[in-house]
Amino acid sequence: MAKAPILTPQAEDFPRWYQDVVAKAELADNGPARGTMVVRPYGYALWERMQAEVDQRIKAAGAENLYFPLFIPQSYFTREAEHVEGFSPELAVVTHAGGKELEEPLVVRPTSETVIGEYMGKWVQSYRDLPLLLNQWANVVRWELRPRLFLRTTEFLWQEGHTAHATAEESDAYAKQILRDVYQDFMVNVLAIPVVPGRKTAAERFAGAVNTLTVEAMMGDGKALQMGTSHDLGQNFAKVFDITYLDDQGDSQLCHTTSWGVTTRMVGGLIMAHGDDRGIVVPPALAPTQVVVLLVRDEDGAGEAAEAITRELQGVGVRARLDAQVATSFGRRATDWELKGIPVRIEVGPRDLKEGTVTLVRRDTGEKVAVPAAEAARRAEALLPAIQADLLAAATRRRDERTADVASLEEAVEAGQDGFARVPWDLVRDGGEARLAQDAITVRCLQRPDGSLPDSEDEPDLVAYVARSY
């Protein structure tokens, strides 16, 4: 008897598939206030693992964590006109506290840029204080009219890095280092998502930045998702917040600053990059649970065998858990673990055990093999790096298959319906972005012909990646 599919098939309705899988895999619920989100334990475990991996790389890049307040006096948002323009319709404002109206309203931070700028100005005195490399993990609020869980929510979780440097060369180099060694390295090697790094066009650049770098990922429906950005702010913010230092000659100089961030949106990216009609697929390097040992029935020593395999896996450092909830049907539990994308499942049942075997199942390919029970832990452990590599290879293949090299805007519009198009930037600049926008297509980023990051959008022979996007 064929079971009714529990998820809307991706090919039928990708957005509905996304909604279904977020609910059924118990990743998140809508919060009680519009646009907010309750991140459920499994969704939060994915985020915690992302945080740990990103945080480790941020620390390796020399930045230190700290924490700034949630509330920012409204006056901070009138200091830099360009900045306000970017945010003000998105702000949530506290007007009452302690039982009365406040003299000055407090903005719930949409980013801590302004307040961190002010304190950097206080903390930086001399060239000896530079570079100042700071990072914060926090919640931020930007009012959303069309919220979607993980992808666009009124409140989201993120890290925001803010640094100050003595020279333009240093801020430029640091913004690139974060993009490459923190974001790209994490996304490729942990999330198994072959992101495209590049430079944003002036139209897509962060307000106040002299250069915005991005990593763009292709989702299962061929659309792009901006997974993270790193901004070289030049001296623009330093001017506004008076971030100056005395150089070794005793002269006052303006600092060069950067800012960079990734958010809980990455959880949405993970879901849409690897998910299939059976659920999400979590790469082993990220997975909070890498192997689930599924006890079929607790008979004839199967319970003890399942426990022994779980312990053996944990003993060698594999994140393994035992599912011995035999009161729930085996089929239901197997489907649940597939929904949740656990990389490897080991099914341990009395019938197989009589033959001395258990069944190993790969979540990515669905491949099942019977292996001797005594070898199960070792075989599962060995599968993890293979699955990690295969997931990255499959995502890279799909990205490349759905990326078309085109020679006109018309072809770019055509290819951009359900994939990326690579089009000469010379064909796009001066009006081309507006033309693409008519078809809801944007320039995701610019690269040099060899794939490296341009120093300016005026360089010759640049390639523009264009696509629809989330």
Add this chain to the structure above:
Amino acid sequence: MAKAPILTPQAEDFPRWYQDVVAKAELADNGPARGTMVVRPYGYALWERMQAEVDQRIKAAGAENLYFPLFIPQSYFTREAEHVEGFSPELAVVTHAGGKELEEPLVVRPTSETVIGEYMGKWVQSYRDLPLLLNQWANVVRWELRPRLFLRTTEFLWQEGHTAHATAEESDAYAKQILRDVYQDFMVNVLAIPVVPGRKTAAERFAGAVNTLTVEAMMGDGKALQMGTSHDLGQNFAKVFDITYLDDQGDSQLCHTTSWGVTTRMVGGLIMAHGDDRGIVVPPALAPTQVVVLLVRDEDGAGEAAEAITRELQGVGVRARLDAQVATSFGRRATDWELKGIPVRIEVGPRDLKEGTVTLVRRDTGEKVAVPAAEAARRAEALLPAIQADLLAAATRRRDERTADVASLEEAVEAGQDGFARVPWDLVRDGGEARLAQDAITVRCLQRPDGSLPDSEDEPDLVAYVARSY
């Protein structure tokens, strides 16, 4: 030439010493909005280590992390009268967002109790879903009229655990397990603070709880600081939020719930429990930096020797860092590391090195010894557990010396001026708490004569710990 003391001596003015040390050790600054706090990198590193240690114990107790929204519709605060009464003057309220006035104002969470209660009601269906063990790390806001960095701030960071159980026995046992295995274990064994566990009196109990358990620490001035609480809420919250389950007979039953939390206030507790006139003192088990290797002057191979010692320490898992900032005077740097309470300092200079030695300095006792350079790393590593044990012993000695067993309320008031008093609870109940309050003294907790946790304040022969408190 004697240097001017950089901190106000504790004996002269303890609160001013606290302010001084928070600023000079670069732990925190005041935020731009009243009552808010900027936690600077070193203060945040202490908090991160606390988080890691507490989180590990919470997970070992079976609870899973998740994340609820910052904003809670105002209507949630009118559901349970008792709860509202406890919080409403403390609330910060968002009335405007997205450029217009909201139909229903949003409260910035003072705790997530109400919204978590609602979702627990949805998630718990049958006895198979129990116990439901949840925890959240988040920022919360309670309007403060007399803020003090770390101890009492408008916004603070905390974890809040929320659990649902089938029976009264289970919620009671879980609230006690959290107090003992998570909070007390962490505070005693990591913070080296000999906290006093006990039961709050009805007057001091959390609104809505049937039992509030607490861990109380003695600060350097003899006052008490409540370091964490664990509440058995009985069926009170389950009634309000309709948290019910079907038992194995198919009958609907009300759950029994708990909640429990610790906050950034623990950083304040750490400062005041171990600090001295030279700065804070961080126990090795907590310290983000356990050993600092201080290069005196980079001459005659001293730089290489300092690096080698640092690497050797890191190689055996000690959190060590090298200070080779020889452009800043040695004395200034040594004073700074003392201020920051790094447990062990290794001074590496060309003069000592000629004799083949370096100097090991213990932060807690100030003891200095010359040791052969080749043995420095091993000797420093061996010192760490000894320092940890000595700090706990010293804090325990001070707590015991300043805890008086008394036989009347008058004596309790006297002893409570600058220490704890243990007084028979029978002398306090029925009016005694009001009498003590006249001298700003409160009952911190109740214990049985053997130190265990009472099941009720009506048990005979209970002992009340009374003190002034933060």
